Amino acid sequence: MDNDQILAEIREANLTYLMLAQNLIRKDRAEALFRLGLTEEAADLLGMLSTAQLLKIASSNMLLCRFRVDDDLVWNLLTNHNVRKVDNSTTTQLHASILMAGRYADSMAAATAH
DSSP states (O other): OOHHHHHHHHHHHHHHHHHHHHHHHHHOHHHHHHHHTOOHHHHHHHHHOOHHHHHHHHTOSSOOOOOSOOOHHHHHHHHTTTOOSOOOHHHHHHHHHHHHHHHHHHHHHHHHHO
């Protein structure tokens, strides 16, 4: 894969992500905030962007979305690696979702405290 192809894929991922985010925000704001890990301010901004603005932002060569999972415990639960106590994939994915939701709630509380 050459550099031009990578940049094209980043731009495509950006546009797909922005369109998904905007659709979720317009359909169910609370769910969008939770699922995408957005702040209220980011949701307000994304919800109001025009198509031209979305295209302009998406054309960046910097990936706009990022992984919310930055913790070995959650990665291990999601991939079922090193799971010793429970072998049930549904239970481990539920556990990972609960951990991520708790971290989202913590980050929102910290953001509103500032």
